[in-house]
């Protein structure tokens with residue numbers, strides 16, 4: 001008999017983070033530091049990723065990890081320590097970017113930024129892997145699917161619509177079709193009609209036409 005799949009915890013948000021982080025790594029690698037418009041556009045993407053990373057870390061600390069800690073004290077200790085280290089690395093990266101923006105000749109320092117960014121990326125990938133394997137197991141051992149879904153609703157409630165749309169811009173295209181339809185159905189069931197319409201319009205904007213056609217057909221939309 002096929003086992004029922006448990007509620008998802010990190011899958012969609014981490015896929016979105018990997019998509020954004022990798023995309024930015026490629027972009028910084030090929031960036032023409034002398035082209036002001038290109039640099040400004042990369043900066044907007046960097047700022048979006050700063051927001052996404054900080055928002056996600058706060059959601060985990062304040063909602064998901066604090067819930068698991070009540071059931072299994074110490075279960076998230078290692079990951080919380082990693083959060084502090086990653087936050088520090090991210091703050092340094094942000095400072096480095098704005099120092100770099102003051103330079104006239106950015107090529108050489110730009111390469112140093114590229115190296116630092118990739119060092120951060122490598123630590124972050126390792127961290128997500130640990131959350132996906134070790135913490136998912138702890139959540140499934142100590143929490144019900146209903147409790148996991150309730151935590152998800154709390155995350156949605158504490159996030160502003162603007163910040164949510166930044167996160168979903170990366171998350172929706174990063175999902176596979178079956179995760180995407182489950183995610184959208186859950187959003188439809190829990191969000192207000194207006195909020196759901198905003199998520200749907202965003203999905204239409206960020207998905208390839210084929211992806212959007214599949215999703216809208218499954219959602220029963222025109």
Ligand SMILES: [Fe+2]
Pocket residue numbers: 010014056060128131
């Ligand atoms: Fe995470």
